[in-house]
Amino acid sequence: MEFYTYVNIFETKGLEYLLLLSFLALFILLVRYLSGYGKKDPDAGDKTSKNSH
């Protein structure tokens, strides 16, 4: 007789796979977030260099 078996992700590797996938997704988001650094004040560097000349 066949019956449905509930798979507990805490007892299998399911949670590890979910964690890994969320890491990959969050890592991309973090790198994108950090790549936009300094956008709030984009002219600051130019102004400084112009003043120094």
Add this chain to the structure above:
Amino acid sequence: MNNTAVFTSEFNRVFRFFLQELKPRGKWLTPFNVISIPIIIVGLVILYFRFVYGLGSVTNLSQEFPWGLWIGFDVVTGVAFAGGSYVVTFVVYVMRNDKYHSIVRVTVLNGLLAYVFYAGALVLDLGRPWHIVNPIIGNSFGYNSVLFLVSWHFLLYMIAMFVEFSPVIAEWAKLEKVRKFLSALTLGAVIFGITLSILHQSGLGALFLMAKPKIHPLWYSEFIPILFFVSSIYAGLAMIVFEGTISHKVFKDLIGEGDHKRNEEIVLGLAKGAAITMFVYYFFQALLFVHEQRWNLIHDFWGFWYLVEVIGFVLIPCCMFAYAVRNRNLGLIKVASVMALLGIILNRLNVSVIAFRWYAADHYYPSWQEIVVTLMVISVEIWVLRWIITRMPVFSKH
């Protein structure tokens, strides 16, 4: 003049120059001197007792707790803090990113001195310190020991870093031909040094693999070597930010105007690297937590202590770094650096001292003498660092 006469006159010149440079400069009554000189004197007295009457006379070490503050902080933590050297040289010489070129010399110097003093502090902790040469001279090599790998790597890495820094010494002594020759060796030394660093940073973690029954399961893992290696990257980056902040105040007259201006971009870049590395490290920890099914271990004191370390001193500073980089907030980056460094101290001490034999009835606490000697090692390192920076062309203004 023949070659011998030229060599002799040049040697005499360098020797006289060196003697001249040994003379003290600047004010003597500075706050750092007032604090550090008594510490060094008391530390030397303690070391006299340690070497004459043995470790038991000044430390709380025992057969049950053979590794204490001198190993846990000076060696294991100090070497992680020196990780910035191999990270920056990799970025500048291998990745060819010139943005960080202005901090290479001071970072390599910091790394070299950290290894000489902190790894050198290993001598203080050995019951029979004269045996330290055994793995090097072949008297009982111990090929199967992780310490064999670590001791050889320490020695070779110190030589590699000395070669990396040696052009600065040649430039200071005005030995132009020697400087050109040594500069040509730099890339080879850097590649050699990076390889060694990766191996012995993880090797320090591997030392604890054989202590599985003695380390609390929240800190023990077969992946300790990888955790040690990854955390040494952000430890090094945070240390550069921390030391750079102090250097830019203390040695502001020695730093060129251009480097003062570039400093902000350099700090932002370092913080970006630290944020990414801490993020990776945090997920390693999370994955291990799930993989080793540590759920049942976090309901007592050790569980809360573990969460303080991983969330309070890894995840939170990681978010602080990311937010500060995005908003160009240098003040927040400095705070995050200090928190990241505290997190490294906490992690290394947890693995090697605090959570080591956590089940024992009697716990190890460092004696006041151990704390004073640790402060002495740090103070002497800063004295030597200051001596070199105020004389040699470490910063670009020279």
